Amino acid sequence: MSRKAYLPLGERITKGAEPLSRVVWGLPPMRWFRIAAHRMGIQGRTGVIALPYLWLLLFFLVPFIFVLKISLAEAAIAMPPYSALIEWAEDTYLTVRVNVANFLFLIEDDLYWKAYLNSAKVALISTILCLLIGYPMAYGMARATSATRNVMLMLVILPFWTSFLLRVYAWIGILKNNGLINNILLSVGIIDEPIVMMQTNFAVYIGIVYSYLPFMILPLYANLERMDMTLLEAAADLGCRPTKAFFTITLPLSIPGIIAGSLLVFIPAVGEFVIPALLGGPDTLMIGRVLWDEFFANRDWPVASAVAIAVLLLLVIPIMFFQRSQMKEAS
Amino acid sequence: MAEARSGVQTLEPWNDPDAKPYIRIQNVSKKFGDFVAVNNVSLDIYQNELFCLLGGSGCGKSTLLRMLAGFENLTNGNIFIDGVDMVGIPPYDRPANMMFQSYALFPHMTVEGNIAFGLKQDRVPKTEINKRVKEMLDLVQLGPFAKRRPHQLSGGQRQRVALARALVKQPKVLLLDEPLGALDKKLREETQFELVNIQEGSGVTFIVVTHDQEEAMTLSTRIGVMDKGEIVQVGTPTEIYEYPDSRFVADFIGSVNMFEGRIIEDEADHVRIASDEAGCNLFIDHGLSTTPGAKVWVAVRPEKISLSREKPNGEENCTTGRVDEIAYLGNLSVYRVELESGKQMRVTMPNLVRDAAERITWDERVYATWQPSSGVVLTR
Ligand SMILES: Nc1ncnc2c1ncn2[C@@H]1O[C@H](COP(=O)(O)OP(=O)(O)OP(=O)(O)O)[C@@H](O)[C@H]1O
Ligand SMILES: [Mg+2]
Numbered sequence: 276m277s278r279k280a281y282l283p284l285g286e287r288i289t290k291g292a293e294p295l296s297r298v299v300w301g302l303p304p305m306r307w308f309r310i311a312a313h314r315m316g317i318q319g320r321t322g323v324i325a326l327p328y329l330w331l332l333l334f335f336l337v338p339f340i341f342v343l344k345i346s347l348a349e350a351a352i353a354m355p356p357y358s359a360l361i362e363w364a365e366d367t368y369l370t371v372r373v374n375v376a377n378f379l380f381l382i383e384d385d386l387y388w389k390a391y392l393n394s395a396k397v398a399l400i401s402t403i404l405c406l407l408i409g410y411p412m413a414y415g416m417a418r419a420t421s422a423t424r425n426v427m428l429m430l431v432i433l434p435f436w437t438s439f440l441l442r443v444y445a446w447i448g449i450l451k452n453n454g455l456i457n458n459i460l461l462s463v464g465i466i467d468e469p470i471v472m473m474q475t476n477f478a479v480y481i482g483i484v485y486s487y488l489p490f491m492i493l494p495l496y497a498n499l500e501r502m503d504m505t506l507l508e509a510a511a512d513l514g515c516r517p518t519k520a521f522f523t524i525t526l527p528l529s530i531p532g533i534i535a536g537s538l539l540v541f542i543p544a545v546g547e548f549v550i551p552a553l554l555g556g557p558d559t560l561m562i563g564r565v566l567w568d569e570f571f572a573n574r575d576w577p578v579a580s581a582v583a584i585a586v587l588l589l590l591v592i593p594i595m596f597f598q599r600s601q602m603k604e605a606s
Numbered sequence: 607m608a609e610a611r612s613g614v615q616t617l618e619p620w621n622d623p624d625a626k627p628y629i630r631i632q633n634v635s636k637k638f639g640d641f642v643a644v645n646n647v648s649l650d651i652y653q654n655e656l657f658c659l660l661g662g663s664g665c666g667k668s669t670l671l672r673m674l675a676g677f678e679n680l681t682n683g684n685i686f687i688d689g690v691d692m693v694g695i696p697p698y699d700r701p702a703n704m705m706f707q708s709y710a711l712f713p714h715m716t717v718e719g720n721i722a723f724g725l726k727q728d729r730v731p732k733t734e735i736n737k738r739v740k741e742m743l744d745l746v747q748l749g750p751f752a753k754r755r756p757h758q759l760s761g762g763q764r765q766r767v768a769l770a771r772a773l774v775k776q777p778k779v780l781l782l783d784e785p786l787g788a789l790d791k792k793l794r795e796e797t798q799f800e801l802v803n804i805q806e807g808s809g810v811t812f813i814v815v816t817h818d819q820e821e822a823m824t825l826s827t828r829i830g831v832m833d834k835g836e837i838v839q840v841g842t843p844t845e846i847y848e849y850p851d852s853r854f855v856a857d858f859i860g861s862v863n864m865f866e867g868r869i870i871e872d873e874a875d876h877v878r879i880a881s882d883e884a885g886c887n888l889f890i891d892h893g894l895s896t897t898p899g900a901k902v903w904v905a906v907r908p909e910k911i912s913l914s915r916e917k918p919n920g921e922e923n924c925t926t927g928r929v930d931e932i933a934y935l936g937n938l939s940v941y942r943v944e945l946e947s948g949k950q951m952r953v954t955m956p957n958l959v960r961d962a963a964e965r966i967t968w969d970e971r972v973y974a975t976w977q978p979s980s981g982v983v984l985t986r
Binding site for chain 1: 675676677696697698699700702703704706708710711712713714723724727728771772775
């Protein structure tokens, strides 16, 4: 124990023996707080992580609980249009009425199954297309000189500066029967009749791939740009040709980027509503649209909520399993 | 080390006019834009050599090595390996393998996978690959770590994986860029010996880049000293240390006392040089072919000078000054003596007597002398 510890506070400060912050943390209220936090195992780092968690709790978990509650209710002609989950019966009993009929309904009616499967199919194909288009773009960006790289990065991010809805509408202008593509092809004389592109699955794929491509490119670019180029030199030095080096070195090392980009495209694409509604036809059955119809056209909030919960579970559970297997592999 | 190397040194192919160089670097230059990184380097390296490229940071060592490996195009000149012109041959077709300064191990492959990588490229049969990988693992003593990934290894183990990976293909030439740079002193010394053993065992020609002169002295058959993109001197460690041919080399390798002077006498068997800096005439026991009056420098190594309290006989190679600083290193002491000209001179003397009172101490007036054969005359 050093003598200094017994000096009065004022003297300690004037002597400049310790930084002021340390002295302040040593004062009683701060000290109690610090010791209490320490006892609970909270340190500086945990505090930093806790903040975004609180945010998620407030703005994700709480609305989720509301939706869950509604999904377990019964539709009713009321304001809001569903029955209460918890009720006072005869003013003395607190009754909890859980209605699982909505979920059973989802299983019974094959409309929902088909919509789920079709959404997953559209999302999967869009993800693969995004990957095939986005990988070469990200690769080109990562290997470009820093000046061109910045320009390319700008171009990738630029569409975000205009509204998403506006950009989807722009595609209508391009794809419709008297739109840009058909007009050009007609005037050049390649076709006699306009090609029907609007309100087809083709238009939906175009819309989704176009809209979500940046979400594939950016994580891939971040991954590829970080790659140690001497690894490729080492591969070449050991007798590996450039094409083979791409498949044995670059591609395996970019798997984390591929996974991140694919999740960022696949997850929102499954629940996509705007693009199939605006570009797709009546036969484009996607879960987002079904949900919208249940909610606004049928005003069946409980079934709509059940659809939403089911989508969430169908997405979250496979991802959790995937993450668990990734962690096992890493350790 | 000297004993270990003596067998090789007696061969001295570089002194044999009939010997054919294995690696021939002819007038090689490399420019990055306007900047000349390697300037007109010519170098012959012979089979079984362990050749060190030594020089300060940024002098172009790595660039020269990368040109040998095929990662940089030559701006000028030619490189031949085993008689084959290397210009235009991509790295994957060259008979040289490189060990990278950063090791460049493939992080997604195991130790085994890394070592086998080069053999797989050559479509070596699987049983043969397994056999050779196992041999390499034994050689670098990494058998128990075969299934680990690079990030699960220590720095020294990674370095050995990198070495094994480059060696397993039995290249004609192994290029090593600061192979021991990341290791601590003790591990470094151990690995230096290991490297020499491996080199002698495998019979592969090694070219090692380093900026550590001690390492170069320990490892190499010959050293090429580089400065600002040029090779300034090539020679055995002894030649480089005892007979530097420029002030740069004398200064770069070890420490040295440099006296500026003018030739006053240049005969067949001696030179006499007047030097105000040294405060005496300097006598060297061999002739030069210079003109009297020419400006030269005389380099004398600290360990070749002896100090005494009494004035020795003779006027030449004998100067006087005051002891300014002493560093006691146990086996020897380093003295800094301020001469009358104001120049600081460095002298190392073995501590022959145990009694400190007997030793020369601070502020004492001392005489410093050295043999006529000790000084080296430098004209540049
Ligand atoms: N790709 C490049 N573009 C421009 N200049 C370069 C490039 N590579 C190297 N240089 C320059 O060439 C010079 C020699 O570089 P080199 O890497 O060969 O040095 P070095 O001798 O290996 O140094 P160190 O001991 O620090 O590794 C340096 O001044 C460096 O800045
Ligand atoms: Mg270097």
